[in-house]
Amino acid sequence: MVSSSATTFLLWAGYAAATVLTASMATYGLARRDNRVARSFGAVMVGLLLWSLGAFGRLLVPTRAGWHLLTVVMYLGVATTPVLFFRFVAHYTNRDISLSRRRVAALFVVPAGTVSALATNPTHGLFFVGVRSVPFGNGEVLVATSGPLFYVHAAYSYLLLVAGTLLLVWFALESHREYRRQSAAILGGTMVPWATNVVYLFRFGPSFPVDPTPVGFAFGGILLAYAVFGTGVTNLTPVARSAVVDAIDDAVFVVSRTGELVDLNPAARRLTIVDDPLGAPVSSVVPDPLLNAEAEPSAITLDGTERWFRLREVELDGDGAVLLASDLTEQVRRQRQLREQNRRLEQFTRIAAHDLRNPLNAITGYTRLARETGDVSHLDDVDPATDRIETLIDDLLTLGHEGRVVEETAPVSLAAAAERAWNEVNTGGATLEVVGDERLLADESRFNQLLENLFINAVTHGGDDVTVEVGTRPDGFFVADDGTGIPTEDRAEVFEYGYSTHGGTGLGLPVVRSITVAHGWEVSVTDAADGGARFEFGGIQTDPQPFDGIGLGAVSGGSPFE
Incomplete structure (x- = not known):
């Protein structure tokens, strides 16, 4: 049997530890602006921080008005953390393709209603039907009796928690070993406080005078800290795929075993011929010439301009394949330019050699006559021939200059x-x-x-x-x-x-x-x-x-x- 003083100390220490841990991890996550998983992780920590601060503060304020104000602060975290957790898991497991901003906003409707109902509870009493004092340490603390709106909030929160947990479990089972360690650490770090909350809310264990969930945060925070600093959840994440693949110039199509398109990057989306390509057979999404471009580049018209692509397929250990479409338009153009330039150079050389032969023969002939006869008037006939040679040289220079490949x-x-x-x-x-x-x-x-x-x-x-x-x-x-x-x-x-x-x-x-x-x-x-x-x-x-x-x-x- 745990003594009252030990319970009080455990709650005080747990609240303080939870506040420090969540504050430090929120700062670390939000500082990683270039990583959406880190940012969403930091947002979860902010929610937990508000929860811990509100719960901790309620132990310190002596008035009912102060208690109610801090309860609202606490529920800003309590109500939003499940949504933030689900959003973080969706980002982490790369299941956020359909999680648009509008849908995320819709997920916050119930939390917003929860906080509003709590803030106005003194007028209607539907969230908390009553508040009473209970002994705590050497004094007393206020404890609320839940009303119907509280259980609406609780059901919604647990629904999101279960959904996020199932995503994590599913992902851990399908992931490589490194991601399994991360997933397990995150899962454990979040399950400890939530299990503590369930035990407290439904009286499955020993009775506590105040909500011990922040103590669960303190213990779960050890696993979360390991996930952050030990396995590097904000560095090595599945959504590194988003930072890397989305930045690739090549079009990337991820195809399932049965041939449906399950993912693509922005470069690939520009090549699709349907508005909603995900889930559709890749053969109906990608232009036919592209699917036949494995051996030789194929031409596709984009925005009225012909561009050339070559397709490569990378097998995914029986789980499907990745199709990489490389834009070779500039390479094809350069090859055409070189072929054309070589052809025209050969042609011009042949024509120039032919056209130069006549004036050179004329110069040779008239020079020989002038030398043999001593009549220098024959040299006057050399001028047209030299003019023709100068013209041919100018033409050669002009064609050579204008035929140079345009670099800029x-x-x-x-x-x-x-x-x-x-x-x-x-x-x-x-x-x-x-x-x-x-x-x-x-x-x-x-x-x-x-x-x-x-x-x-x-x-x-x-x-x-x-x-x-x-x-x-x-x-x-x-x-x-x-x-x-x-x-x-x-x-x-x-x-x-x-x-x-x-x-x-x-x-x-x-x-x-x-x-x-x-x-x-x-x-x-x-x-x-x-x-x-x-x-x-x-x-x-x-x-x-x-x-x-x-x-x-x-x-x-x-x-x-x-």
Whole structure:
């Protein structure tokens, strides 16, 4: 039989120990701002701290009004701790996918009602039907008699406690050994005070003059301290998955043994084709091309832009699999750029060697004649040949410069760039019409050169009265004119160096293609609506930021926008 003085000392010491332990663990948990499990753990400790402080304070105040005030403080912790505990367990076990802020707020409705009912209890007496004095130590303390609303609160609290406990037990059975130690420590640390509360509330054991639950916190706090400092619950947690997996650039899909999607990260959610993918068969959630992208990258259209992904599957010891979808768009673009550059370099080298041979032969021939005959007038015929060689060298340098891979891009307004390029070239009486605008990610100077070459080509082939239209497409833009157009049989050659139908250098459109490839874009030529040529550019990334309000309109003869 435990003596009255021993019981009193045990309660005082337990209350004090519980206050110190919960305060220290609340501070430690809430200080870990970068870890949601640590924060939710700290919130539970705050609830327990309020419980302990209120219970401890009630032993010290001499008045009924002070006792009632501290009882309200205590129940701020008593009523909210079950919700905070359930939320912590949901975070810890990674079962919080459906635990939205609105649902968490709904869980606090009963605790809010509990505290309100307690605060107004003197007017209705439904939470505590009475308060009486009982001996405690060398004095007396106040003890309440529970009313109907108290048992509503108790039933709700125990329901959340049981739910959280079952989640912990289930998780511990399925987890690796390290998490089992953590789960067991957390489970033990929370079960000790709650078991103490059940014994006190339903009189299953010895009678205590005051609630001994904070003493249970003191003993349970030893296990909780071990969970925090011994196993590192705020460092090594299952929700490290959230901090790591959510930050991965690759799309991560977790698939069950039966093929349903059970988890995914933000990068994966952007690839899904349904609004609520969780629980659905992965084959109905993920685009078909992605599921067939294990051997070679497959193309998927996202937000109007074609992107390339490769899929890898990692088995989970018979418990399902993780699908990792890596975005290889930039790699695919670079490979295409290199292939195109190598092809064009080989082509240009072949053409340049052919075109250089004629002027070199001319120089050699006229020089030989001048040397053999002594007539230096033959050297005058060398000048056109040297001019041709200089032109070929300039062309080579131009193609080499414009064909370099674009390393850095910036948002460029299509409409503003079209205006600048139009004003830089001699367009005579031609007219520019801009329909729509988009902020394209491009190298501004090289993009302007691309537009200038297209405008020069349109005026050269369409005449001074040609109308050039610039507009947007789903994944890029177009430049069209109402000139004579390009015959279908010639469209494959217009981007080749040296091709010209008007005696020009044949460099304008090859430069357009070189700049296009350097950006990782695609270009094709087709018929315009008015019978002229239409150059379409695709595979272009855009900037989502809003425009500054640039106007759209028509430009004639190089004049500004109206």
